[in-house]
Amino acid sequence: MFDAISPQLLFGQLLIGLINGSFYAMLSMGLAIIFGLMNVVNFAHGAQYMLGAFTAWLLLNYLGVPYWGALVLAPVIVAAVGMAMERAVLRPLQHLDHLYGLLATYAVALIVEGLIRQRYGATGMPYPSPINGGVNLGFMFLPWYRFYVVIFSIVICLGTWLLIEHTRLGAYLRAANEKPDIVESFGVNVPRMITLTYGFGVGLAALSGVLAAPIYQVSPSMGTSLMITVFAVVVIGGIGSISGAIMTGYVLGLVEALTKVFYPAGAGMVVFVVMIIVLLMKPNGMFSSPERL
């Protein structure tokens, strides 16, 4: 069995796994940040990721804004929409059972996806890659854009992790989750902080969407299909754990790729199998500290 596998196939799949893992990591990190502060599982995350890609596509086709402009503009636009949504939908629900937040974000995702599919159809639209060409490594061909995406996502993940775990701002965020009234009594505007944090998480999703646009096609369902895996990643990593989300994201991307090489039929399921095993052995997820739950 093993000698039948060419290095091209193996490394090609590993690269795909690394790319997928980059998106899993960025998206589950955004989910973890939002959950960590607001206790809301942002079910609209996939729709916001899709909106990021879509905004980039619209900017290119209607305003002629190139990829690099969209990389900045699209996340800002989508984050603004997200903050408005936080004010209008999530704020009134924040003192109720957290399940309502989950369901409300799901409802928003349903509406957004439906409207976009109604307007632009379900088929994917191509987005030209801003960096062409690649390098032949001897055992495989590495397109520059994919290389850039992997590096970019690692930088974003590390940067965000440092920001939240090792700066004063991050300490405020964590404190506001534990004891919002005390943080407020120190003169911190907690509601505004919540809005901004949600906007940041949404912006991260949209940024991932822009990065994804040249690799996958821009389509209304691109977020939903990805989110199914991302939710499993979040459960495995431990809900609310940022470092857990990042590491689990990359590892599972690679695990999925290896499964595709050695047992193709199981590739769609392996993430869920891992999830069930982890849940049976470590019910709180791999990286969660018990006091956070």
Added chain:
Amino acid sequence: MAVRLLLGLALLAAALVAPYFVYSVTLMVILSFVVFACSFNLLLGYTGLLCFGHAMFFGGAAYITGYMLKSMSMPLELALLGGTLSAALLGFFVGLVAVRKSGIQFAMITFAIAQFIYFILLQAPFTGGEDGMQSIPRPALLGFIDVSSSTTYYYVVLAITVAAVLAFYRIVHSPFGEILRAIRDNDARVESLGFKPERFKLLALTLSAGMAGLAGGMKATIFQFATLTDVSFPISSEVILMTLLGGLGTLAGPMVGAGFIIVLNEHLAQFGEWALIAQGAILLLVIMFLRRGIIGEINALIRNRRVKKADRG
């Protein structure tokens, strides 16, 4: 109480004559979704557990029932029972993994397991993959009652539905149901009284899954096919919407919700995406402004009026 009994009887009478006025397949679909929504209500409304993948029980059982009828040529009643029991068994195994958690975590775990089941059924050889399982036979009930016409079968489906709703009523009004409600409101307190909440949650999930399986089996025999749509997430979210819209933790709520959403879907089916958009909009409105649901609001109104009357008197 007498008023409620009267209302129930009136509803039953209306259900008995309904096929003379409304297309009986639509009625049967509504009934199967009434059972499905009741099963969901048992979990979320009475136990406080949000199952975010209830379609795995519904659609899984649809395939099992279909398989038993089509490939094993089993009798109708046995196939429905088989679907129900296999869904209950699946519920039990899902529960082993999931009941240690509640709230958000339970929702996410059931969501992910349901996707896993979806992938399995997509690849399993007996389901027919993307095409689904077609032309499932509908043999005579108990071997001698011909149910090939949908009007006749409607009465069978109605009888099963009434039996299921009565069973549901018995469950939620039993001491077991009381404990479930106590777990929903305060599970630490239940534990301190010497009960094991996990065991009760596991049993509730098993019962709910079985009931969802019965609904799925009914659906497979009504349309005489089973497809991947039955196991997919939109079905899971539809049942959430039905239950919330009608009223969580009320007996009549899921019935009203199921009827409303099925009729809405039929009317909007020709407008493509608008059916889903409308579902999203209704769900959002219910969550923001109508969290007690239609029946819950009516109950609250009646209660308020009663209190006012008592004050005046």
